[in-house]
Structure formats: C-alpha cells, structure tokens
Amino acid sequence: MRSQWADRWVRAGLVVSVLGLNACAPVRVSSHVDTRTDFSRFKTFDWGPADALPAGDPRLDANGFFKDHMQGAVERQMVLKGYEHAGEGDTPDVRIHFHAVIRERLNVSALDVRQGFCSGADCSAGVSEFEEGTLIVDVMDARTNQLVWRGWAQDSVGDTLKNQDKLANRIDQSVKGLMGTLPGRR
Amino acid sequence: MRRRTAIVGAVALVSLIGIVACAPMQVRTYVPRDSDIRKYHTYGWAPTGAFDTGDPRLDNNTIFIERLQSAVERQMARKGWASAPANQADLVIHFHARIDQRLDLKSVRSGQVSEDADGGPLVYDAGTLLLDFIEPRSKTLVWRGWAEGSVDGVIDNQAWMNEKVDTAVERILAAFPAMAVPSAAVASKP
Numbered sequence: 205m206r207s208q209w210a211d212r213w214v215r216a217g218l219v220v221s222v223l224g225l226n227a228c229a230p231v232r233v234s235s236h237v238d239t240r241t242d243f244s245r246f247k248t249f250d251w252g253p254a255d256a257l258p259a260g261d262p263r264l265d266a267n268g269f270f271k272d273h274m275q276g277a278v279e280r281q282m283v284l285k286g287y288e289h290a291g292e293g294d295t296p297d298v299r300i301h302f303h304a305v306i307r308e309r310l311n312v313s314a315l316d317v318r319q320g321f322c323s324g325a326d327c328s329a330g331v332s333e334f335e336e337g338t339l340i341v342d343v344m345d346a347r348t349n350q351l352v353w354r355g356w357a358q359d360s361v362g363d364t365l366k367n368q369d370k371l372a373n374r375i376d377q378s379v380k381g382l383m384g385t386l387p388g389r390r
Numbered sequence: 391m392r393r394r395t396a397i398v399g400a401v402a403l404v405s406l407i408g409i410v411a412c413a414p415m416q417v418r419t420y421v422p423r424d425s426d427i428r429k430y431h432t433y434g435w436a437p438t439g440a441f442d443t444g445d446p447r448l449d450n451n452t453i454f455i456e457r458l459q460s461a462v463e464r465q466m467a468r469k470g471w472a473s474a475p476a477n478q479a480d481l482v483i484h485f486h487a488r489i490d491q492r493l494d495l496k497s498v499r500s501g502q503v504s505e506d507a508d509g510g511p512l513v514y515d516a517g518t519l520l521l522d523f524i525e526p527r528s529k530t531l532v533w534r535g536w537a538e539g540s541v542d543g544v545i546d547n548q549a550w551m552n553e554k555v556d557t558a559v560e561r562i563l564a565a566f567p568a569m570a571v572p573s574a575a576v577a578s579k580p
Binding site: 232234235236237238305307309310311312331338340350351352354356 | 446447450451452453454456491493512513545546547548551
C-alpha cells in the first residue's frame with residue numbers, strides 16, 4: 205500500500221518535471237550547407253524581393269509584426285557574424301529569404317511505459333495532435349541565385365501566435381539558434 | 391513438434407524485433423511489360439519545378455536536390471550510361487521525394503502501448519524516394535524504382551542525409567540495367 209503511494213508521488217513528480225521541461229525546451233535547430241561554396245567571398249547581404257517572402261501561414265502572412273521582428277532578428281545575427289547590410293542600390297553578395305510553415309503533427313506520449321510505471325493493460329498511449337512551426341532562413345548567392353545555406357528551427361507552436369511577446373521571444377530564440385551554424389566572417 | 395514451433399516462434403520474434411528496431415529500407419522496382427531499356431543510350435533530367443515533399447526543410451531545397459542528382463549520376467556512370475541535355479536524352483528522369491509522419495501501429499494498439507515497445511519511436515518520419523525513367527517523346531514510363539524507410543532525425547543531420555540518399559539511390563539503381571556497349575562508344579559529349 206505504502207509503496208503504491210510512493211509510486212504515485214514519484215509519478216506526479218515526474219509529470220511535473222516533464223511539464224517544466226516542455227515549457228522551456230530548446231527549439232530544435234539545424235541546417236544544410238552547399239559544401240562547394242566558399243563563404244569567405246560573401247560580405248554583404250540584403251533581403252530577397254518582397255513578393256518572395258510569404259510567411260506560409262495565413263495567421264502569419266497578415267502579421268506585419270512577424271515579418272518586421274523576423275527581419276530584425278536575422279539582421280542582428282548577420283551583423284554579429286561579420287556580414288554587412290548592402291548599401292542602398294548596391295548589389296549584395298547574398299540575398300536572404302525566410303518563411304514559416306505551420307503543420308499538424310502527431311505525438312505519442314508513452315512515457316509511463318518507458319519509465320516502467322505501468323505494464324500491459326494499465327498503459328495508455330496518449331496520441332495527441334499539435335501544431336509544429338518551422339522557421340526557415342535561406343541564403344542565396346545573389347550572383348547565381350543558388351541556395352548556398354538553409355537553416356531552420358522547429359518547435360511546437362502552441363498559443364505563441366496569439367501572444368506578441370511570446371512570438372517575439374520565440375523568434376529571437378529560434379533565429380539565434382538556427383543562424384549559429386551559418387559560416388561567419390569572424 | 392513443440393520444439394519446432396518454439397524455434398519458428400523465436401525466429402519470427404527476432405525478425406520482428408529487427409524490423410521494429412532498424413526499420414530497414416525497402417526497395418522496389420516496376421518495369422512495364424513492354425519496356426525495352428536496351429533501345430536507349432542516354433539519360434537527362436526532367437526540369438525540377440517547385441515540388442511538395444511534405445517537409446518544409448526539403449521543399450525547394452536545391453542543396454538536397456543536387457546531392458540526389460549527383461548520387462544518381464554516379465550510379466548511372468558506373469553502369470555505363472551517358473548523360474545528355476534533357477532535350478536530347480533518350481530517357482529523362484523525374485524524381486519524387488516525400489516525407490510523411492507515420493504512427494507505429496505495432497506498438498500503439500487501440501490506445502494501449504504494448505509491453506514490447508522497446509523505446510523506439512512510436513511516431514516517426516517515413517521517407518519515400520522515387521525515380522521514374524520516362525521516354526520523353528511518347529511520355530511513357532520505362533522504368534520505376536523507389537525506396538522507403540524511416541528517416542527520423544535524418545534531415546536534421548546533413549552528413550547522415552547524404553549517406554541515406556547515396557544508399558537509397560545505389561540500392562534503387564542496383565536493378566537498373568547496365569549498358570552493354572561501353573558508354574564512350576555511344577556518348578557524343580562536346
């Protein structure tokens with residue numbers, strides 16, 4: 205009897221700690237790079253043509269805040285990496301495009317089984333749907349218009365889209381993470 | 391008799407675990423009955439327009455596309471095939487890459503997780519890579535090969551993805567006929 209109670213407490217503690225983990229779980233970031241490209245010849249950047257920058261989701265497409273904040277965040281990271289914004293009327297070395305995609309994904313929580321807290325018929329697998337957001341930043345060689353680098357960040361979106369502060373925070377965190385693997389100039 | 395059943399059971403179990411544990415790549419080909427590949431000598435690439443892969447990381451990702459094309463070109467060269475511009479090639483290749491999320495129904499059954507779920511992913515990304523060889527004038531399919539398998543975590547790791555692409559292409563084209571005549575005799579490269 206006692207051990208059953210102990211079990212429950214351990215379980216509750218685990219659930220709490222997992223919830224805590226989820227709340228501040230790092231955004232998943234990665235990238236692909238064109239290995240034949242010599243990034244040291246790139247110095248200046250600019251944005252791709254405005255009409256080529258759809259956010260990819262109606263909730264974000266109409267959201268001027270998303271675009272502005274995103275551009276600001278990317279620009280900050282580019283400057284930190286030693287790139288310069290091309291001057292007015294100058295042709296940049298690279299052009300940057302970004303877009304966001306939001307899609308429904310499935311998740312199965314089978315934590316209880318893995319932790320050995322249940323067996324057989326006691327185990328229920330919670331299959332749930334969640335919205336996964338993917339933020340993509342493309343760097344194109346302005347001369348050849350070829351993609352030379354693509355970075356992305358993926359995370360569960362939750363109620364981020366409804367809260368501007370949360371959205372701003374998430375954008376900053378994602379952009380900082382995904383831009384981390386772009387070859388820098390310093 | 392009983393022992394034999396036990397052995398069969400053990401073998402079945404082991405192979406089942408093998409399937410679940412590493413979800414091996416499945417490779418298939420389809421060749422229309424009347425197609426005769428010996429008639430053809432050169433191949434080219436059909437233009438790659440925007441294509442929907444089901445995964446935002448791969449959509450219009452030319453880094454991925456070029457890797458895939460160079461893997462195909464390497465295998466075709468090994469088989470003695472010469473490449474040519476699309477408007478002159480005897481055959482053009484169309485490729486499709488697709489990623490879908492799958493639910494492992496062996497481990498999740500009617501809302502319950504079975505005990506033998508061994509910590510492998512219950513939800514995973516399954517990838518399909520398909521190569522179609524088309525006769526451009528008649529637009530008929532001459533040869534089709536495809537590979538399917540789990541690509542969970544693969545896209546996020548470029549080196550792993552490259553390896554996976556190379557393996558898939560090599561295995562798909564393993565069944566593609568090699569050129570009987572050395573390509574040098576046929577190729578008219580500028």
